Amino acid sequence: MALRAALRSRSGFSSLLSHWSSCSHGTVRVSPVLVAQQRNNSSVPVVKVDFDQSTGVAVLHMQSPPVNSLSLDFLTEFCIAVEKLEMDKSCRGLILTSSQPRVFSAGLDIMEMYGKSPERCGVFWKAVQEMWLKLYSSNMVTIAAINGSSPAGGCLMSLTCDYRIMADNPRYSIGLNETQLGIVAPFWFKDTLANTVGHRHAEMALELGLLYNPSEALNIGMVDQLVPEDQVLTTAAQTMKKWLAIPDHARQITKSMMRKPTIEKLVSKREADIQNFVTFITKDSIQKSLRMYIEMLKKRKG
Amino acid sequence: MALRAALRSRSGFSSLLSHWSSCSHGTVRVSPVLVAQQRNNSSVPVVKVDFDQSTGVAVLHMQSPPVNSLSLDFLTEFCIAVEKLEMDKSCRGLILTSSQPRVFSAGLDIMEMYGKSPERCGVFWKAVQEMWLKLYSSNMVTIAAINGSSPAGGCLMSLTCDYRIMADNPRYSIGLNETQLGIVAPFWFKDTLANTVGHRHAEMALELGLLYNPSEALNIGMVDQLVPEDQVLTTAAQTMKKWLAIPDHARQITKSMMRKPTIEKLVSKREADIQNFVTFITKDSIQKSLRMYIEMLKKRKG
Amino acid sequence: MALRAALRSRSGFSSLLSHWSSCSHGTVRVSPVLVAQQRNNSSVPVVKVDFDQSTGVAVLHMQSPPVNSLSLDFLTEFCIAVEKLEMDKSCRGLILTSSQPRVFSAGLDIMEMYGKSPERCGVFWKAVQEMWLKLYSSNMVTIAAINGSSPAGGCLMSLTCDYRIMADNPRYSIGLNETQLGIVAPFWFKDTLANTVGHRHAEMALELGLLYNPSEALNIGMVDQLVPEDQVLTTAAQTMKKWLAIPDHARQITKSMMRKPTIEKLVSKREADIQNFVTFITKDSIQKSLRMYIEMLKKRKG
Numbered sequence: 001m002a003l004r005a006a007l008r009s010r011s012g013f014s015s016l017l018s019h020w021s022s023c024s025h026g027t028v029r030v031s032p033v034l035v036a037q038q039r040n041n042s043s044v045p046v047v048k049v050d051f052d053q054s055t056g057v058a059v060l061h062m063q064s065p066p067v068n069s070l071s072l073d074f075l076t077e078f079c080i081a082v083e084k085l086e087m088d089k090s091c092r093g094l095i096l097t098s099s100q101p102r103v104f105s106a107g108l109d110i111m112e113m114y115g116k117s118p119e120r121c122g123v124f125w126k127a128v129q130e131m132w133l134k135l136y137s138s139n140m141v142t143i144a145a146i147n148g149s150s151p152a153g154g155c156l157m158s159l160t161c162d163y164r165i166m167a168d169n170p171r172y173s174i175g176l177n178e179t180q181l182g183i184v185a186p187f188w189f190k191d192t193l194a195n196t197v198g199h200r201h202a203e204m205a206l207e208l209g210l211l212y213n214p215s216e217a218l219n220i221g222m223v224d225q226l227v228p229e230d231q232v233l234t235t236a237a238q239t240m241k242k243w244l245a246i247p248d249h250a251r252q253i254t255k256s257m258m259r260k261p262t263i264e265k266l267v268s269k270r271e272a273d274i275q276n277f278v279t280f281i282t283k284d285s286i287q288k289s290l291r292m293y294i295e296m297l298k299k300r301k302g
Numbered sequence: 303m304a305l306r307a308a309l310r311s312r313s314g315f316s317s318l319l320s321h322w323s324s325c326s327h328g329t330v331r332v333s334p335v336l337v338a339q340q341r342n343n344s345s346v347p348v349v350k351v352d353f354d355q356s357t358g359v360a361v362l363h364m365q366s367p368p369v370n371s372l373s374l375d376f377l378t379e380f381c382i383a384v385e386k387l388e389m390d391k392s393c394r395g396l397i398l399t400s401s402q403p404r405v406f407s408a409g410l411d412i413m414e415m416y417g418k419s420p421e422r423c424g425v426f427w428k429a430v431q432e433m434w435l436k437l438y439s440s441n442m443v444t445i446a447a448i449n450g451s452s453p454a455g456g457c458l459m460s461l462t463c464d465y466r467i468m469a470d471n472p473r474y475s476i477g478l479n480e481t482q483l484g485i486v487a488p489f490w491f492k493d494t495l496a497n498t499v500g501h502r503h504a505e506m507a508l509e510l511g512l513l514y515n516p517s518e519a520l521n522i523g524m525v526d527q528l529v530p531e532d533q534v535l536t537t538a539a540q541t542m543k544k545w546l547a548i549p550d551h552a553r554q555i556t557k558s559m560m561r562k563p564t565i566e567k568l569v570s571k572r573e574a575d576i577q578n579f580v581t582f583i584t585k586d587s588i589q590k591s592l593r594m595y596i597e598m599l600k601k602r603k604g
Numbered sequence: 605m606a607l608r609a610a611l612r613s614r615s616g617f618s619s620l621l622s623h624w625s626s627c628s629h630g631t632v633r634v635s636p637v638l639v640a641q642q643r644n645n646s647s648v649p650v651v652k653v654d655f656d657q658s659t660g661v662a663v664l665h666m667q668s669p670p671v672n673s674l675s676l677d678f679l680t681e682f683c684i685a686v687e688k689l690e691m692d693k694s695c696r697g698l699i700l701t702s703s704q705p706r707v708f709s710a711g712l713d714i715m716e717m718y719g720k721s722p723e724r725c726g727v728f729w730k731a732v733q734e735m736w737l738k739l740y741s742s743n744m745v746t747i748a749a750i751n752g753s754s755p756a757g758g759c760l761m762s763l764t765c766d767y768r769i770m771a772d773n774p775r776y777s778i779g780l781n782e783t784q785l786g787i788v789a790p791f792w793f794k795d796t797l798a799n800t801v802g803h804r805h806a807e808m809a810l811e812l813g814l815l816y817n818p819s820e821a822l823n824i825g826m827v828d829q830l831v832p833e834d835q836v837l838t839t840a841a842q843t844m845k846k847w848l849a850i851p852d853h854a855r856q857i858t859k860s861m862m863r864k865p866t867i868e869k870l871v872s873k874r875e876a877d878i879q880n881f882v883t884f885i886t887k888d889s890i891q892k893s894l895r896m897y898i899e900m901l902k903k904r905k906g
Contacts, residue, residue: 162509182851184858195501199799200825203862207766207855208847221502243510247484251509254486258505464811497803523804545812549786553811556788560807 063099067106075127097145105154135160168226173211180209358394365401369408377429399447409454437462470528475513482511667703671710679731701749711756739764772830777815784813
């Protein structure tokens, strides 16, 4: 049930390499699934929160260059920011968006999985779970303003929201594409997707690791609305008003009723899910695969 | 999980008032969710059943002015009528429709929840459950001929049927709009909706308390077919013939197989569901909200 | 929950007869649900497997005249063939198709249910379960190249696959039409269908025993793609390439994660499901109905 990789798989690698190669000209596309992000040594926070007291709506901008990859630092800071807003009774709505060009979030940071102790890997995975738990069970209205590509963990983040608005740019893509790299989305990724697009679309999307362009994502219900890129954030704000017209208490109880079984499933299996991840990711074969992948990324940058 | 209100919520009230206000001109629209219905002091039955022995089909006309709201009296009479047809082996199909103009049923009667003893509230809620149980588990083919608006409890009633035909009149609407008034649809309303339109549409419909016009309802699968208003009943009769061409025994076992888990869930939690409702509805804050709501309705009539 | 018949039902018979009658001119249509197949006395195998070592893809042609009905012999041979491919590590993909004109598979063989001992009926039903278990849990990529009608058990077979490509010929149909003959699809047929088309479409499809033409099947998601008849197999081969580009290990774990609960349900109830079938099918009334049905088929051939 946990994240498992077969990065050693030839076909996985070759398809990945061809993907990079086909993307090397023209618009930069973000790496699917895993990104070896440049270390953020500056003191600039990775998230910026604009909270408007008059509307009760906070906009959380992810601003971790280059592609908002989900490192332990990022997740920790992100969760603290969300938790603060959650505790603030005057904050009723949260819009998630990106300050980085062309990408919402590129997903989990591969550097958190390579050369780390089992303890550290467990801490990282717990942080990924925490992000999901915080967002999926939020009492706030949550809207994803998806202004760029959103593979893997980035897609998961948007799937936790109450509503998804995506930039209508055919160069962007969204999806849980883990299998394309020989990895498996864990059961709670799967549950979140199936709750959104139904069992059959979830099955095909996950088995093939499909990345959908915005129109395709709209067609299967992975996102709710497409708008021109420069209107993503304003549309999110307008949509938020409609959601906030509903009495909070009734909306919150209803949201909880819909999502409780899915949340309780991870809560009850949380430790086992972490153990599965750690056991898998610390295997020699997987570490070797990760090293090869990281080296490939470095060469590409060079 | 039970019905809960936040009628005290300002936004709930203001949106409701604006709704009434926007509807005060042009076609009369029925109150969403709850209706303080004029007491029916006449001896005219609230339901009229036309049973055609030659076809084995009964048409149940709801005729409780003005909007077929679901009072305890109505529910009791309705359930007795359905039970009689259920016991009659010669009755194989049931068409539900309304004799009232522009409304199928406006849902639960607010007067059953205001100023009543806990015992009485419990009796009322048990009757609501009974209506759902009888319809959702009926051995008859059940078709909703939705010839008017059908909010809240009226929508639930139609969702229990095997097939839904709605009048293609854009002024009509259908949906479980409880949250718009600060109330929450209980879990078995939610299950019935999710079984019909899937998890994602159910989540958004319930959180926002969406009322859909007929085209929208068709698009998400909340109704199965739209026809001109004067053809709703004849189309229902024609459709019934197709359903009755299937051997009863096989169809009934199949229907039971599809619905059993959902029915068993309420049956096993029935008492707790009643207790939840009673505890909530008899709170001082809720009673106060209901009084304000009823006074608003009276002023509007005056 | 098990297969149950109401073949004694008048309406079942008359609708069946009218079905046959309406199909007696023009293109031959295969019998829905059950077929009294000519005994295959030749030594020609009922399945032919073409395995291409260079691609890792096997094509299994069903070639049991006239309509690939699922007899015990057929099922046994079919399961052995699938099992062999499953065990062969070099075989990664399986395409199921038919060598018979105008039919993929007509479903369960009625002769296996008539005049047989309870023991034999149990053995037959176990073989039907075995086919489903083998296909639904296969580690191979499975694609149904549906080049003809595919009612009942034939539809089930295609529903177990990862992807369904159907010939775009409006004379062909597909669906779980058991109730049209007064029979009930067992719970695992239902689960497989609901996993594919969702709860509501499954409910209506099963209650009415609907047979869909290719366009309708595509619309509700019962099949994934329509192509001209002469391109079904080539399209299946092209599609297989895309699926095989995904690392096997990750795809297999993902597939298992999606299907495990459905598979475990039958595994845990397998004996009870067999008992239900045997008890039902050996009833005098059912055997009488089957005899009448078989005689009708014979007259039609004569």
